[in-house]
Amino acid sequence: GAVVSQHPSRVICKSGTSVKIECRSLDFQATTMFWYRQFPKQSLMLMATSNEGSKATYEQGVEKDKFLINHASLTLSTLTVTSAHPEDSSFYICSAPTGTGGMYEQYFGPGTRLTVT
Amino acid sequence: GEDVEQSLFLSVREGDSSVINCTYTDSSSTYLYWYKQEPGAGLQLLTYIFSNMDMKQDQRLTVLLNKKDKHLSLRIADTQTGDSAIYFCAEMASYGKLTFGQGTILTVHP
Numbered sequence: 361g362a363v364v365s366q367h368p369s370r371v372i373c374k375s376g377t378s379v380k381i382e383c384r385s386l387d388f389q390a391t392t393m394f395w396y397r398q399f400p401k402q403s404l405m406l407m408a409t410s411n412e413g414s415k416a417t418y419e420q421g422v423e424k425d426k427f428l429i430n431h432a433s434l435t436l437s438t439l440t441v442t443s444a445h446p447e448d449s450s451f452y453i454c455s456a457p458t459g460t461g462g463m464y465e466q467y468f469g470p471g472t473r474l475t476v477t
Numbered sequence: 478g479e480d481v482e483q484s485l486f487l488s489v490r491e492g493d494s495s496v497i498n499c500t501y502t503d504s505s506s507t508y509l510y511w512y513k514q515e516p517g518a519g520l521q522l523l524t525y526i527f528s529n530m531d532m533k534q535d536q537r538l539t540v541l542l543n544k545k546d547k548h549l550s551l552r553i554a555d556t557q558t559g560d561s562a563i564y565f566c567a568e569m570a571s572y573g574k575l576t577f578g579q580g581t582i583l584t585v586h587p
Contacts, residue, residue: 366519392573403565403577404520453519457573464508464527464569468520 362388362458366469373444373476381439381472383410383454389434390456395427398451398471410437410454444476481568483578490586495553497581499566502547506568509542510575511551514563523551523564553583561585 363386373379383393391412396404408429409417416429426448428440441448453471457464480502489495501509507528512520526533526540526549533540539552549566563582567575 364519394573394575403579404575406574406576409573455520455575464525465522466510466573466575467522468512470519471517473517 362386362456362465362467364454364456364467364469366452366454366472368472369470370473371475373474375445375476376443378440378442379444379474381441381452381454381474383437383439383456383469385435385456388456388458390437390458391434392457393431393437394455394466395429395437395439396453396455398453400451404453407439410439412437441474444474446476449474449476481566481576481578483564483566483581485579486582486584488584488586489556491556491558493556495551495556495560495583495585497551497553497564497566497583499549499551499578500547501549501566501568501576503568503570503576504547505570508569509540509549510565510567510569511538511540512565512567512577514565514580516562520565556583556585558585558587 365384367382393410395407398404410429410431412431418424431437455466455468457466483499510525511523537554541550563580565580567577
């Protein structure tokens with residue numbers, strides 16, 4: 361299957377600081393990527409849709425000023441958690457649909473574990 | 478709105494078949510998916526099925542879809558200890574967006 365990478369895999373930051381998470385499609389181009397959040401022992405919740413060359417679309421209840429998304433190129437989307445607080449600690453996972461399979465073939469990155477102290 | 482439900486736990490013996498069930502509510506779902514998640518890892522796409530199909534087989538995996546009842550199942554034949562993981566079903570109704578179930582924890586005993 362297609363490969364999606366995330367960096368960093370784990371990050372610990374202090375409350376009030378900002379953290380940037382990168383999502384890359386390694387062997388295909390993705391005009392759209394998706395960001396999900398997963399709490400321990402829970403399911404994934406879609407946070408936002410990242411669109412190359414335009415603004416991200418956020419799901420209801422997700423603060424766009426807190427979770428800044430930038431889709432800088434056809435292979436890179438970044439999620440910046442601004443002024444992080446302990447309640448932002450979570451597992452953040454991105455996904456990208458492949459061009460060959462259309463939007464219905466989606467591959468996920470390995471996830472980034474964020475811990476805010 | 479979209480809702481996807483799964484049973485939370487399944488325990489089987491090595492070599493037996495595992496069947497994980499999922500129900501969904503959105504009749505406009507176009508694709509339905511099964512993903513596998515191992516501890517601390519991302520999601521691995523196992524298989525997916527288009528909503529106009531009722532069965533798909535891929536090696537040890539068989540997906541059955543009953544669109545009338547909005548019921549999806551994943552059968553794993555000859556289950557191995559390496560199959561122990563969390564299995565998520567998901568449905569795509571809106572373009573590209575996936576709605577996930579809570580995940581089924583599959584435990585395989587030797």
